[in-house]
Amino acid sequence: MDDIHFAVLGTGGIGRRAIEYSSSKDHLVPVAACDRDGVAIDHEGLDGDELLAATEGNIASDGGATAVKQTGEQQGVVASAQATPTETPIDDIIAESDAIDAVLIALPNLEHDFIPRVAERFAEADYEGVLVDVLKRSRVIGMLDDRAEMLEDSGITFICGAGATPGFLTGAAALAAQSFVEIEEVEIWWGVGLKSGYEDNRGTVREDIAHLDGYDIETARDLTDEEIEAIVDDHDGVIEFNDMEHADDVLLERAGICDAEDVTVGGILDVRSDEKPTTTTVRVTGRTFDGERGTNTFELDDATSMEANVNGPALGYLKTGVRRNRAGEYGVFGPAELMPGF
């Protein structure tokens, strides 16, 4: 496959790590990055090291650093010598999108329809390429589906929910399902230890809190950092989630694997340790064509970080999306739909 020139919208934890991650692979070339105040574009390839070093946050790879970098008065991407301030960062990237094969949308948890509306703007500009998000919420899928025709007309292949969950783990469920002709249950259970990455992943923690009893995405968005700290303290830093509204269910139903109601998602987040509090596991229980019942299991090693399990699959699905896009397949796809599947 030829080089893939990709852009990153948002330079928080996920966006920055996508740039870092891509340096491990020759054919993935980051050419644009933006946050709310600035944009960096270089179609020959951004200098990822410089951009990451100049950008606020924990970019150390030893898992131990928590330093927050800030250069002068500017914070975020404009601290990079490659970036310029702008009030229209996404439009600036759209303006150059003819030369961009794929866009990773790694924006913080804003309004529900924020990412669908970003997709709409790319479609209005007749973008032909791939958009990938790492969202987790079920309801966004429907909003994207409402725009499917518009995306198809433009020539956009939109892959939604391509991070660790739903992306990686629904992919694993779709694979594990291949022993069976009928799926009874898919159980997705994750463990995240986030001590050293906490500063860098506040958006993720905030989004997780929205799944707790008494909170929703709106109330979680309005929480101050201090209020979030208080919630974390109440749980001694270890928060368990059950029956989460994760898009895993609708994405597995879309892919024809099982009914949404047969999917359960839960997990444990520990923001005070880098050790995972529980092992991330996917269990798929079904009936074989010859009448047996069994459970296939996929387990991630506790040593693999959330960051590795978000960014690897996100860029893997991005690459697959480019292949699909070049073959003329447009519209909205969930990760599990990109898997071989009976």
Added chain:
Amino acid sequence: MDDIHFAVLGTGGIGRRAIEYSSSKDHLVPVAACDRDGVAIDHEGLDGDELLAATEGNIASDGGATAVKQTGEQQGVVASAQATPTETPIDDIIAESDAIDAVLIALPNLEHDFIPRVAERFAEADYEGVLVDVLKRSRVIGMLDDRAEMLEDSGITFICGAGATPGFLTGAAALAAQSFVEIEEVEIWWGVGLKSGYEDNRGTVREDIAHLDGYDIETARDLTDEEIEAIVDDHDGVIEFNDMEHADDVLLERAGICDAEDVTVGGILDVRSDEKPTTTTVRVTGRTFDGERGTNTFELDDATSMEANVNGPALGYLKTGVRRNRAGEYGVFGPAELMPGF
């Protein structure tokens, strides 16, 4: 996706079960089947039940029957009322291949280049569609690659090794690899308990014996059934295999997952019990982008039969192949190449 009309070359264990399996899904329609002496073709869809009932072998789904069915003087597919005798079964199917979306090649272990030559015959007839095999041997891949241009020119999407291993398990390895930027080792370990399926899967047992010390594919082919029984007896019915020449290694290298030499394949076959003698497991060890080392694991439930784990993936990859073919992607693909992958 529209209905997929597929043919099966070979009505041994794998071919028959593909027909049985497809009855669980509306959109997979078996329209042709052949063995060395006969062919059955009905573009409206074969009557799978009749064909299976009339065909020699164990087709019971309770896992307990070992009856060998035979009708009159005829055995094999011609025992079906839908079939006619022929001396050119494959050519007869090629002659009708305009109306066939995909062909599952489930032929017994003949010469090394037998399946590549079958593919060649389809290409010579300008077949546009999907060919799928469930081969295990590494060296066949090269022979298919030699014919890649011919297959591409014809419009054929050839998916090789799409059964349990390499197909299902290299797919799992490709998925599990997504946590890592560098793979150190892929260990594939299978367990098969084949008591009730033994009669129906002699070809598979013969092919496995070719992996034992002192045997190769040629000497195994020339063994009489009595000699195979003697080998099985020598091992008290439980045969362990190590460092097998399975195509898993070359297929994972093709897909860019790891070097072939980093892949090991082994397993245990028990022909005297339906219980698996060991759990089928895929272990992928690698290094994450943030410097950790870990092992992701995929395990099949012991209750899932070899047949379920061959035929589910084979038909899953067949379906994926049709999607690729309709999108204009032709040539030779390993299963792991059809997975999302960084």
